[in-house]
Amino acid sequence: MKNIVLTVSYDGTNYHGFQKQNNATTVQELLEGAIFEITGEKSAIIGCSRTDAGVHAEEYVCNFHTNTKIPADKIPFALNTVLPDDISCMSGRVAEEDFHARFSAKSKIYEYRIWTAPHKHALSARFSWHYPQKVNVSAMKKAAMAFIGEKDFAGFMSTGGQQKTTVKEIYDLKVSKTGDMIKIKIHANGYLYNMVRIIAGTLVYVGNGKIDKNEIEEIIASKDRKRAGITAPPEGLMLKKVFY
């Protein structure tokens, strides 16, 4: 059997995340259905991360095992004839036998987008959190720096995650603003359940003054979920890139 790696982009608005669930449409379910349609084989796709309902992916990575004779680089053409418009396969290649989209991942980049104008923008509403308030971006930039490094992020996790450790290393965390759009870009070796959305919500609380920009280190050290900010909504979150 060949181990095939695919990169996939999707607009998560209409899906209950990547991972298969009962009674809810997910990206994995549609991908497995498309693979069945083109190969005639039932496959179990391994995804690089769960991603929540409503979250998007610019370059999601997943793998599956198959006996199909379709060459790996032709699989995207075949899948895209079957997949809906909001999911597309961008590349396919044969990987080493032990490649595992989740366990082999070394790090991931996520981006969280916040639209701060008074009114929503039709072109970015699907891909950003509409937060129509003045926020202090330079305070957010300052606060962002306190997250960088190897730390115990137990306070930045929703219940329901299945993690062996709550220690993760954030390599980089940048806040930028162009016009009315704020972007938070984060690169880490791993993420706890809802970690990016809680960091985004915490940085917004720094931006609106509910949390002091110098308080972040203390909040992290407290490991107390209640001291961090809210869990920002899913539509602002995008998986950008996975490194292996």
Next chain:
Amino acid sequence: MKNIVLTVSYDGTNYHGFQKQNNATTVQELLEGAIFEITGEKSAIIGCSRTDAGVHAEEYVCNFHTNTKIPADKIPFALNTVLPDDISCMSGRVAEEDFHARFSAKSKIYEYRIWTAPHKHALSARFSWHYPQKVNVSAMKKAAMAFIGEKDFAGFMSTGGQQKTTVKEIYDLKVSKTGDMIKIKIHANGYLYNMVRIIAGTLVYVGNGKIDKNEIEEIIASKDRKRAGITAPPEGLMLKKVFY
């Protein structure tokens, strides 16, 4: 009566352009319907340009006359409760009596986006032309410069336009590439029917070698539509900004 100016963003995928038509849903029709719903008045909206079916707008400008008591800056809030998700009103203000969204416009910026990767990308497919071929971007950049200036663009017009003159001034025309996405950004004092899409199609023909990069001046001077490239499809086109 007050003369109200609105800025509006829309994803044009599901619309037959801005301007009202029989038997086809347009942005103008939905906007006028929303204005009727909030003011009880039948209004005729004046748009800054027609924009074709499938074309998008980041900041479209339009105006209408009304006796409504709703303050101009509250109108967007009211309209957005009625408008569908792919159209949103971003600002409202009272303008001088003689302001006219089309005739008062001094210049406009459009952007045309071309996605050159082998497979479509779920997140940009609605907003770009999928052209899965290698193109020579530096030849396109060179060719773009030949368009700049006040010229007779009669060869870069589809039939069906109602223009008094085919002479327009292009202030700037820039080709850039980030990853697999090529962007053509154009700023001109006015546009002939389909002019941006024909310029985009011509530049792509330069990129794939069907037109020589040094031939553009001659093609413009010929005023011959057949010597220019194809009319690029509407989904890649975005109205970015209107100047008054």
